Amino acid sequence: MDGPLETRELAYFLAVADDLHFSRAAARLGIAQPALSKTIQKLERRLGVVLFERNSRTVTLTPAGQVLAREARHALDAVDAAARRTRRADTGDPHLILAMKAGGDAGLLSPILAACDREPCSLPVRVIFHTDRVRLLRDGLADAALLYSPAEDLSGLDTEPLLTEPLMAVLPASHPLAARASLRTADLRDENVHGQRGPTTGPEARSLTELLQLVALGQTVAMVPRFVTTPLRHDLACVPVTDAQPVTLLLAWPAHSTSPAIAALARAASAASPGR
Amino acid sequence: MDGPLETRELAYFLAVADDLHFSRAAARLGIAQPALSKTIQKLERRLGVVLFERNSRTVTLTPAGQVLAREARHALDAVDAAARRTRRADTGDPHLILAMKAGGDAGLLSPILAACDREPCSLPVRVIFHTDRVRLLRDGLADAALLYSPAEDLSGLDTEPLLTEPLMAVLPASHPLAARASLRTADLRDENVHGQRGPTTGPEARSLTELLQLVALGQTVAMVPRFVTTPLRHDLACVPVTDAQPVTLLLAWPAHSTSPAIAALARAASAASPGR
DNA sequence: GCCCATCCATGCCGTCAGGTTATCGATCGC
DNA sequence: GCGATCGATAACCTGACGGCATGGATGGGC
Structure with missing residues (x-):
C-alpha cells in the first residue's frame, strides 16, 4: 500500500x-x-x-x-x-543538439549561433533536422529546438520567442485568389488546405519543398508562417491570411533544465532575435 | 547495459x-x-x-x-x-484543488469560481492556502494554483495570465519616501527590502500580514504587487516602483494535464480576467 | 441449448536480483 | 606507524518475479 x-x-x-x-x-x-x-x-x-x-x-x-x-x-x-x-553529459565531446525543420529558422540561426559563441559557458551547437522536434526534446535526444507556436504543444518546455509573423496562404501563381492583397480563412473553405497542424485529406507532404511542390501542381493550398516563404518558387504566390492567428518562431528547451550552456544559448537567441 | x-x-x-x-x-x-x-x-x-x-x-x-x-x-x-x-482521480468525490496564497487573488477568485461553475465539464473547486504552491502542483497535491510571474519558476507549467500590475513599495506612512509619487529601485538601495523573491537579511515574514506588520514597525520595506496592497493598513503607504518589472498574477496547472475540468477552470479564468 | 474458444485469474514452483553480515584495502589524522 | 573511517568485495540467504498448468466465466457457433 x-x-x-x-x-x-x-x-x-x-x-x-x-x-x-x-x-x-x-x-x-x-x-x-x-x-x-x-x-x-x-x-x-x-x-x-x-x-x-x-x-x-x-x-x-x-x-x-x-x-x-x-x-x-x-x-x-x-x-x-x-x-x-x-x-x-558523459561524452568527452560536450555540445548541444539543436533540432529544427530544414529551412525553418527564418535566417535567424546563424546570428544566434554566432551570438552564442560569444557567450560565456556556451558549448558548440550541433544542428539536426527533424520534423518531430518536440519528441526529440522530451526524449532527451535534443537539448533545444526551434518550434512554432501555436502549432506545437509547448507544455513542459521553456521558450524564448524569436519572431512573430502572420500566416500566409501559398497558392499557385495562376490561382484566382493569388492576386488578392489578403485573404480570410473563409476564402479557402473550398480548398484542400495543408497546414502545419492536423491531418488533412489528400497527399501528405514530408517537407516544405515537397509541400510547395504539391501546391505548384495545384493539388493543395498551403498555410505557413511568412518566414518560410522567402524565397518563393516563381510559380507560386503567397497572400497573408488576416484572420488566422500569427505564428511565433521560438527557441524551446526542457523546462527544468539548469544547464549553463542552454542558458547561454537562450541569452544568445534573445539577443539575436529582431524583437529587441 | x-x-x-x-x-x-x-x-x-x-x-x-x-x-x-x-x-x-x-x-x-x-x-x-x-x-x-x-x-x-x-x-x-x-x-x-x-x-x-x-x-x-x-x-x-x-x-x-x-x-x-x-x-x-x-x-x-x-x-x-x-x-x-x-x-x-479514484475518490468518489471528484473535485479540483486550487492552491493560493491567502489574500493573493486580487479579488479575482470569486468571479473565476462563478464562471467555472457555468462551464461544461467543470468540477467543484476546493481552495487551499499555502506558500509553496509550485511544489504542490509538481507533487500532484494541487491541480491548479495562483502564481506570480516573474517571482516564481513556471517551468513545466501551463499558465493563463489574469492580471499584470506594477510593483509597489510599501513603507511606513512616516517614511521620508512615502510622500513621493513614484520611486525607483535605486531609491530603496539603503533600505532592508523584503520582496517575494530570494532571502534578504533581517527578520523573516511568513505571511503578507506579518510582512506588513514588520513594515509598520519600521524593520523593513516591502516590494509587492499592487493587487495585494488594497486595502492597506492606515499606518502604511505604498508607492509604485517605476523601474521594477511588473508582476503578473496567473493561473497555472501542470503542463501535460489533459483533464477537461482543468480546461474548464482555465477557460473560466480567462473569461473572468480583466484582460478581456 | 450445448459446446468450444477465448481470455483473465489462480496455484505452484524455480531462479535470480537485491538484501545481509563479515572482511578487506585504502586513506587520513594524530 | 597506528587506529579510525569508509567504500569495495565475498559469501550467503530470501522473496519477488516470471513460467507453466489450470480454473472459471463469458460469448459465439451450430
Whole structure:
C-alpha cells in the first residue's frame, strides 16, 4: 500500500492500457500473461485503485486508469530522458543538439549561433533536422529546438520567442485568389488546405519543398508562417491570411533544465532575435 | 547495459548524491551500505557512465552525476505525481484543488469560481492556502494554483495570465519616501527590502500580514504587487516602483494535464480576467 | 441449448536480483 | 606507524518475479 511505483510496473500498465488485452500485451512485453496479470493486480493494490474493468470478455480503463495512463507516459518519458541526458553529459565531446525543420529558422540561426559563441559557458551547437522536434526534446535526444507556436504543444518546455509573423496562404501563381492583397480563412473553405497542424485529406507532404511542390501542381493550398516563404518558387504566390492567428518562431528547451550552456544559448537567441 | 532505469535505483542514487556519503545514505534508506554500493555500481554499469568520484575518503559527483541528480529528481517527481493523481482521480468525490496564497487573488477568485461553475465539464473547486504552491502542483497535491510571474519558476507549467500590475513599495506612512509619487529601485538601495523573491537579511515574514506588520514597525520595506496592497493598513503607504518589472498574477496547472475540468477552470479564468 | 474458444485469474514452483553480515584495502589524522 | 573511517568485495540467504498448468466465466457457433 506504500512505496514508490516502479518503472517496470508503469511500463507494464501502459502496455495493457494501450491494447486493452492482457495476453497480447504480455506477448509484446515478452513475458507470460499470468505474470502481467499479477503485476497489474499488485499495482492496483499498491495504489488502492482499480485501474481496469475486466468483464472477462473485454478490458476497459477506469477513470483513474485513464489518469494513470497519461501520467505514466509522462513519468516514463522523464525517466528515459534522465538516462539519455546523463549518457550524453558523459561524452568527452560536450555540445548541444539543436533540432529544427530544414529551412525553418527564418535566417535567424546563424546570428544566434554566432551570438552564442560569444557567450560565456556556451558549448558548440550541433544542428539536426527533424520534423518531430518536440519528441526529440522530451526524449532527451535534443537539448533545444526551434518550434512554432501555436502549432506545437509547448507544455513542459521553456521558450524564448524569436519572431512573430502572420500566416500566409501559398497558392499557385495562376490561382484566382493569388492576386488578392489578403485573404480570410473563409476564402479557402473550398480548398484542400495543408497546414502545419492536423491531418488533412489528400497527399501528405514530408517537407516544405515537397509541400510547395504539391501546391505548384495545384493539388493543395498551403498555410505557413511568412518566414518560410522567402524565397518563393516563381510559380507560386503567397497572400497573408488576416484572420488566422500569427505564428511565433521560438527557441524551446526542457523546462527544468539548469544547464549553463542552454542558458547561454537562450541569452544568445534573445539577443539575436529582431524583437529587441 | 540496457533496459529502463528503475525508480529504486534513482532514489538510491539521489540519496548518495545528497549527502555524498554511502554509509550515511544507506542508513537513511534503511539498508546496509554494501547493498547501496552495489546498486550504484550497477546503475553506473547500466548507464555506461561514472556518476561518483570515490577517493576512498571523499565522494563527489562527476559532471554526468550532476546531470542525473537534476534529471532524477524531476523523473521521481513525475512518478510520485502520477501515483497521487491516480489515487485522487479514484475518490468518489471528484473535485479540483486550487492552491493560493491567502489574500493573493486580487479579488479575482470569486468571479473565476462563478464562471467555472457555468462551464461544461467543470468540477467543484476546493481552495487551499499555502506558500509553496509550485511544489504542490509538481507533487500532484494541487491541480491548479495562483502564481506570480516573474517571482516564481513556471517551468513545466501551463499558465493563463489574469492580471499584470506594477510593483509597489510599501513603507511606513512616516517614511521620508512615502510622500513621493513614484520611486525607483535605486531609491530603496539603503533600505532592508523584503520582496517575494530570494532571502534578504533581517527578520523573516511568513505571511503578507506579518510582512506588513514588520513594515509598520519600521524593520523593513516591502516590494509587492499592487493587487495585494488594497486595502492597506492606515499606518502604511505604498508607492509604485517605476523601474521594477511588473508582476503578473496567473493561473497555472501542470503542463501535460489533459483533464477537461482543468480546461474548464482555465477557460473560466480567462473569461473572468480583466484582460478581456 | 450445448459446446468450444477465448481470455483473465489462480496455484505452484524455480531462479535470480537485491538484501545481509563479515572482511578487506585504502586513506587520513594524530 | 597506528587506529579510525569508509567504500569495495565475498559469501550467503530470501522473496519477488516470471513460467507453466489450470480454473472459471463469458460469448459465439451450430
